[in-house]
Amino acid sequence: MIELPLILVGGLLGSAHCIGMCGPLAVSLSAGATAGTNHLARQLVFSLGRVFTYGFCGAVAGLGGAWISSDSRSFVLSQAWLAILAGAVLLLMGLVTAGVLPRPAVKRLGGLPCGTAGWLKTFLTAPGWSAVLVAGVFTGFIPCGLVYAFLLKAGSSGSMWQGLLTMVAFGLGTIPLMVAVGYGGQFLSIVGRSRLFRVAAWCIVLTGAISIARGYAQLDPPTDMATAPCPLCEAQPLE
Amino acid sequence: MNQDASERYCAFCGLPVPASFALGVDSPADEIEYCCSGCRTVASVTEAEREQGAAAGGLLRLGLAVFFTMNVMVFTMALWSQDVYTDPSFSTPLAVILRSVFRWAALVFALPVLYLLGRPIAAGVWQALRRRAITTDLLILLGVSAAYAYSVVSVLRGSGHVYFEVSSMVLVFVSLGRWLEAKGKRRTGESLDALARLLPETVRRQTPQGEFLETPRGEVRTGDVVRVLPGERFAVDGRISAGRATVDQQIVTGESQTVAKSVGDLVFSGTLNVDGDLRIEVTAADGSETVSRILNMVRAARGAKGRHERLADRIAVWFIPAVCTIAIVAGWRQGQLAGWDQGILTALAVVLIACPCALGLATPLAVWTALGRAARSGVLFRSGLVLERLAYLRHACFDKTGTLTTGVPAASELLTAGHEDRQRVLQVAADVAGGSTHHLSQAIVRYAEQTLNERIDSEPASVETLPGRGLASELPGLGRVVLGSRWFMKETGLEWPDTIPDKVGEARQQVGIGWDGIVRGVFQFHEQLRPETTVALAACRQLGLELRMLTGDESSRASAIVEQLDISADSNQLPEEKAATLQSLAQEGGVAMVGDGLNDAPALATADVGVALGCGADISRDAAGVCLLGDDLRRFPWSVGLARQTIRVVKQNLFWAFAYNGAGIALAATGRLNPIWAALAMAASSILVVVNSLRLGQFPEPTPLSDEASSGTMTDAVSWPRPAADGPPPRLASTSP
Secondary structure, three states: OOHHHHHHHHHHHHHHHHHHHHHHHHHHHHHHOOOOOOHHHHHHHHHHHHHHHHHHHHHHHHHHHHHHHHHOOOHHHHHHHHHHHHHHHHHHHHHHHHOOOOOOHHHHHHOOOHHHHHHHHHHHHOOOHHHHHHHHHHHOOOOOHHHHHHHHHHHHOOOHHHHHHHHHHHHHHHHHHHHHHHHHOOOOOHHHHHHHHHHHHHHHHHHHHHHHHHHHHHHOOOOOOOOOOOHHHHOOOOO | OOOOOOOOEOOOOOOEOOOOOEOOOOOOOOOOOOOOHHHHHHHHHHHHHHHHOOOOOHHHHHHHHHHHHHHHHHHHHHHHHHHHOOOHHHHOHHHHHHHHHHHHHHHHHHHHHHHHHHHHHHHHHHHHHHOOEOOHHHHHHHHHHHHHHHHHHHHHHOOOOOOHHHHHHHHHHHHHHHHHHHHHHHHOOHHHHHHHOOOOOEEEEEOOOOOEEEEEHHHOOOOOEEEEOOOOEOOOEEEEEEOOEEEEOHHHHOOOOOEEEOOOOEEOOOOEEOOOOEEEEEEEOOOOOHHHHHHHHHHHHHHOOOHHHHHHHHHHHHHHHHHHHHHHHHHHHHHHHHOHHHHHHHHHHHHHHHOOHHHHHHHHHHHHHHHHHHHHOOEEEOOHHHHHHHHOEEEEEEEHHHHHEOOOOEEEEEEEOOOOOHHHHHHHHHHHHOOOOOHHHHHHHHHHHHHHOOOOOOOOOOEEEEOOOEEEEEEOOOEEEEEEOHHHHHHHOOEOOOOOOOOOOOOOEEEEEEEOOEEEEEEEEEOOEOOOHHHHHHHHHHOOOEEEEEOOOOHHHHHHHHHHHOOEEEOOOOHHHHHHHHHHHHOOOEEEEEEOOOOOHHHHHHOOEEEEOOOOOOOOOOOOOEEEOOOOOOHHHHHHHHHHHHHHHHHHHHHHHHHHHHHHHHHHHOOOOOHHHHHHHHHHHHHHHHHHHHHHHHOOOOOOOOHHHHOOOOOOOOOOOOOOOOOOOOOOOOOOO
16 A cells, blocks of 8 residues: 555644644653653553554444445545545645635534543542553544544545554554653654644645546546556656 | 322432332331442442542543453454454464453453442442342343353353453443542532532531530520621621621522621521620521521422422333343343354443443433422422422513512602602601601602612701601701601691592502691502512513412502513402412412512412522522522512423433433344444443533523613512532631630
């Protein structure tokens, strides 16, 4: 899968976007721990919990995609459409994040639902590994546009394992920044962050464009061509 | 009034434990009881928070169970994916081995779920069994265990379906649903908790040595002397023994204006000492002071069951045996048709979908929320039954004096013998009356101020108060001026001019003023409508109530008010006659009697619903089913509105519960419902009922009167503070000197 590394990068850079919501959780993870605990390990366990949830959701999406594809008349066709849809959503998300498009109702997903914060905090501040892991697992379920966009992508893969891999790649990508934030606090300046934001945004746009291109290629299989066209060539970001 | 209060209360949410199907007599159990496994779990968490630090208990258990269930699901999905799509790799030897590995993995990961979530449910089942009660939890537990056991056998045999995901997901959904349900139930008491939190935890009690030491509220006894500083709330009821202060009594009386209190006056718990350093002698200690009495009354009201609730109870008792039978029959039939596994799943689905949670919650939750909501606005219901009756009201009868009117007459007219200078008489009367605080004197001063259009700051040289008669004062140039009743005028030897008539029309009272042997003028007093009466009656009419005024006064006196309010009236009514009128009205439908509860107690007791105005601290008045703490008449139509809304919510809940259970059982019994969906539906249904009921907590306040109307004796709604999320209870700021 050519996208997996790209998805990893998308996650890595896209997680700058996540800091707004999940960052405070990671920070409170350190704040709540008693002296002498291994902060880095706590952060890693927390992130593993998140990745676990992403993987789980990816598997569900993959299976769901497979089920939809098998149900409809042409297996290839619906998979292609899913890929195009996922690509379109990613593209839009990326463009919105980059500031090219105005920010629509995405704002509504921007705040942690108030009810959740309370009991999530119970886990975050509790001693012991299991609580931290569980906190990570539940954090993975927090509504996030980026996660949903990648979930669509996972669904378009049309296989449970590939869906799982897609989301795990995305999740692993988010680990470095989240751990860094949780471990060292706010280390990036505002300018640095906004610059990172832009790079991340275009990275997501690229992933989306590739997804669309692949879906399009599947939709209209080029019978006379020996190899599929390079998706990168077709999908230059709209600068 | 039916008072078959349930004696058992849940140790977590404080709500009565619902009736359940029991085989035999309850054993007298002293153990801690919970109304559902949700409350048990949440209680174990809060317990753990207190003892061993956060999340040591149930919440972590639930979280871990979710984690393990997700694992089970991944492995199960891997098995499913072969049914969904084909892939050449599925038939390789590796894939066959993998499939076996996935089955074992699902088995292993489902085990902790069974342990983590099954145990608290099992604890509840065990407790119920010891009381010889059979609960749906027992059936759920049996079904889940059977599904797991069947799957284990399949794995060991190497063939057959596995249903680990069923047992895990069912347990997760059931626990999650119960959890949220328990949280919701507890919120029905939020309004009351907010009130309870008003009382300071500690008080400054005087020791025998005369020092003031901070003492926990519970240790204060009647007769102790307690010091209360400015800005503090009284923790107990007491009588002021030293100091004077302005007191904000809104919590208890609904009166937004502060009251000046000094030595000998009573103060009530929960009220606010605005500016005085007081010593009070405790008259009612913790647990029996005003706020506790209010809380106890609302709590007691929860125990008394209404019609809908008893219906639900009766059904709930027969539910379990019925569900048992359906589950066994349907399971057996499906077992015959499609194999044992389908039989087990069918029975489990029936049990899950038929769980009477929603049915049991439908009425009490709505009623309890409404009782709490009403209490927050200063309306106390004596029971849920009263609330129900209020909703089906057709007639509302009002007492006149003190209910439709303020009970404090206003001077409306000054009659003078033709040749007198009215201005001068008024001026003199105001000067004399200004030296007294009697309400008639105050009314005269107000009348003079309005008529003369100026503020009267008289300095009465020496006004002599003759209790029960009137006032007398020596004024320069006039000599001895007296102000008082007709009888007092005669007694003092003043001549009542023929040109001034005796009590005219509907005037309630007359006060004369005179000097130099002649009565110079006579003030006529009229009853004054409450500023909110018109609005309140209009609201009643809008609710479709038929209104009637019952008064002991003569019809000539009542006529002006009758005209003004356009209300049918029965005058000259003795208390027994009032009761008879109410009884005859009751033939046509529910009747409420609204009064101030002082002189119309028999009528209040006779009516289907007695509504007492201005109960204030004296909520123990037994005659009334509804106590309005303040004396804002608009609270009556408001209460009727709240009651109707409550009954609407109850009906929605009951309808939903019946429809959902009926349709669900039909689906499940025919084997068309997977237990996972059944469990999800069960949780969703309970939460729907909880959320629907909690909406009543947001029932809006009546719109305030316009400024023009609200001047005067208008009282604002009692506004208790909104419940703070988890604010610390009010404590004393500093220790005593």
